Amino acid sequence: MKKWNRLIVAGAFCFCFLTACQGTSEGGSGAVQSENAEETSQTEEVTQSEVEAEAEEPSEIVTAEEGTEAMRIRVRANGNEIIFELNDSAAARGLYDQLPLTLENEDFSNNEKTFYPPEALDVSDAPMADGGMGTLAYYEPWGDVVMFYGSYQPNASLYELGNAVSGSEFIEAISGEIEISAVEAEPAGGEGGSEQSGEDVLIAYFSWAENAVLEGEVDAVASPSVNPPGNVQQLAGWVQEATGGDLFSIRVTDPYPSDWDECLSRANEERGDDARPELAEHLESIDQYDTVFLGYPNWWYGVPMALLTFLEENDLSGKQVYLFCSHGTGGLANSVEIITEAAPGADISDQIFDCYEEDAPSSQGAIQNWVAELGY
Numbered sequence: 001m002k003k004w005n006r007l008i009v010a011g012a013f014c015f016c017f018l019t020a021c022q023g024t025s026e027g028g029s030g031a032v033q034s035e036n037a038e039e040t041s042q043t044e045e046v047t048q049s050e051v052e053a054e055a056e057e058p059s060e061i062v063t064a065e066e067g068t069e070a071m072r073i074r075v076r077a078n079g080n081e082i083i084f085e086l087n088d089s090a091a092a093r094g095l096y097d098q099l100p101l102t103l104e105n106e107d108f109s110n111n112e113k114t115f116y117p118p119e120a121l122d123v124s125d126a127p128m129a130d131g132g133m134g135t136l137a138y139y140e141p142w143g144d145v146v147m148f149y150g151s152y153q154p155n156a157s158l159y160e161l162g163n164a165v166s167g168s169e170f171i172e173a174i175s176g177e178i179e180i181s182a183v184e185a186e187p188a189g190g191e192g193g194s195e196q197s198g199e200d201v202l203i204a205y206f207s208w209a210e211n212a213v214l215e216g217e218v219d220a221v222a223s224p225s226v227n228p229p230g231n232v233q234q235l236a237g238w239v240q241e242a243t244g245g246d247l248f249s250i251r252v253t254d255p256y257p258s259d260w261d262e263c264l265s266r267a268n269e270e271r272g273d274d275a276r277p278e279l280a281e282h283l284e285s286i287d288q289y290d291t292v293f294l295g296y297p298n299w300w301y302g303v304p305m306a307l308l309t310f311l312e313e314n315d316l317s318g319k320q321v322y323l324f325c326s327h328g329t330g331g332l333a334n335s336v337e338i339i340t341e342a343a344p345g346a347d348i349s350d351q352i353f354d355c356y357e358e359d360a361p362s363s364q365g366a367i368q369n370w371v372a373e374l375g376y
């Protein structure tokens with residue numbers, strides 16, 4: 001248990017907040033999809049898409065016949081989105097040609113999400129699926145398409161259709177109705193196409209490591225996130241890399257203690273006082289930015305108070321704001337509500353990236369996928 005939790009339990013502080021916990025999902029692991037699995041309940045009938053035919057513009061899509069560009073499909077369900085790149089097999093093309101589809105997800109085993117395309121797929125030249133998480137496969141005996149969120153054993157009837165290129169970590173969370181559609185082709189030339197340039201993007205963030213008095217070696221066990229690079233600092237760097245935007249570290253004039261307990265104590269006091277810690281540096285102007293990525297750690301079920309100083313100094317009205325957060329077991333807690341209240345005119349997207357503190361150092365792929373899904 002993290003020290004900040006123990007402190008709360010011990011009642012070291014009497015300042016109480018309601019928490020809203022959000023878990024982090026981990027990929028499950030490897031049950032085999034067996035040919036002999038008669039005990040399963042994959043009996044539900046599939047429902048064909050009710051999506052309007054005009055929802056897709058055929059001329060803008062890489063058609064299976066052209067076959068010159070990678071075929072990509074988008075799988076969306078209950079706020080989760082995964083992009084799969086298909087291989088060039090007849091089976092993959094057969095699936096692609098049936099899109100768009102709206103089908104019911106069916107959970108199977110502890111590592112699979114499945115759906116049943118209306119038409120069976122021709123597996124004559126399809127490669128065998130080889131066991132990796134994020135595989136899109138076709139189980140020929142049952143005619144279902146399988147999205148794996150955990151590793152699995154190869155099987156003589158399990159064919160690979162493709163692999164997730166973004167959002168594989170969201171497969172596990174899929175439930176209910178799934179929309180499957182073709183991803184439009186990139187305009188020829190790539191650069192200068194639909195992707196944003198980054199000129200009008202600001203990445204502003206707060207991280208303890210850049211707001212602490214670091215004297216000599218800090219005990220990494222006692223103070224898990226004070227040694228640079230901080231968790232949010234790393235996330236912000238990856239967002240910058242992906243967007244090409246300007247990076248702004250929110251730093252206070254009076255840094256926090258590097259001692260964990262002392263830092264908790266001061267942060268708690270500031271929260272109780274509704275303080276606005278003074279910032280060491282100020283943005284020259286926010287006007288040039290249309291999009292702001294705002295990064296922060298969960299501090300006391302909310303945000304470091306310096307984030308509010310930043311929001312009061314810089315009017316985000318009319319700007320598109322994307323939040324990213326690293327936290328302990330408390331998840332986002334009340335942070336989004338607090339930011340929304342502090343930046344009333346901002347257009348705060350509900351596509352929020354958050355990760356558990358111990359996962360932050362290995363979240364480059366996840367956060368850059370998120371940024372890509374936002375169109376950067």
Ligand SMILES: Cc1cc2nc3c(=O)[nH]c(=O)nc-3n(C[C@H](O)[C@H](O)[C@H](O)COP(=O)(O)O)c2cc1C
Nearest residue numbers: 207208225230231232297298300301326328330357
């Ligand atoms: C003063 C302080 C208060 C914290 N309060 C919470 C909290 O209420 N809930 C939570 O889940 N994590 C809490 N944490 C843990 C941080 O959110 C987490 O370690 C985060 O990854 C730190 O990011 P950073 O290294 O960029 O500062 C707290 C950390 C500190 C230093």
